[in-house]
Every structure is written in C-alpha cells, then in structure tokens.
Amino acid sequence: MRDTLSDGLKTALKNRDRVAVSALRSALSAIGNAEAVPVDDQVGPAAVGEHVAGAAAGPGAAEAERRALTGADVRSIVEGEVRERSTAAAEYERLGRDDVAERLRAEAEVLNRYLGPGA
Incomplete structure (x- = not known):
C-alpha cells in the first residue's frame, strides 16, 4: 500500500491536486514515523570515538534500523x-x-480510495 500511496502522491503533484498532496504526504509521514525506532530502543555496543566517549564513527554509524511494518500495520x-x-x-x-x-x-x-476493496 505504501508504494500505491507514493505513486498517488506523484500523480497528485503532477496534477497540482493540493488536497490529495496534503492527505498523501501526511499518510506517508505517519507510516514513516511508525517505522522509526524510539531512541530508547537504539541500544548497541558502545563504540569509542576519537573525540567523544561512546560515539560511533564511520560511514553509516548514525543509521538506525527501521521497523518493518506489515500490510495490516500500514x-x-x-x-x-x-x-x-x-x-x-x-x-x-x-x-x-x-x-x-x-x-x-x-x-x-482521498485516503479512503486507497482503503477500498481494490486497494
């Protein structure tokens, strides 16, 4: 469903449909927020950085794994x-x-259309 919403957003942007753009952006943001891992859950090995104790260093060090949502969750x-x-x-x-x-x-x-029987 997320891909369908993203495709709908692209179409709404091309058609300059402000109502659909607003609704779809909001829904996609809510989905993104649900995938985010709370700061308290980001427990990992304490790496020692050069300048800050406990800081991780290197490419991707600030990346946190996101939650995988099911279709039912979305x-x-x-x-x-x-x-x-x-x-x-x-x-x-x-x-x-x-x-x-x-x-x-x-x-x-607009959002109800994505929840319909064909969606």
Missing part, C-alpha cells in the same frame, strides 16, 4: 488518518468552520 495507520480527519472535520463544522471541515473531509475521501 492499512491501520491510513485508517487512523481517515478517522482523525473525519473527527476533526466534525469539530470544525461544529465551530462554524465549514471551509476547513470540507477540506478535511476531502482529504479523508
């Missing part, structure tokens, strides 16, 4: 993005901000 993240937008849209509508509510509903609809 789908769950996108579903959460849709829920967040729908909830926020209802709140904005309650506050009389129909313009923002409409944009959020449009973004939710």
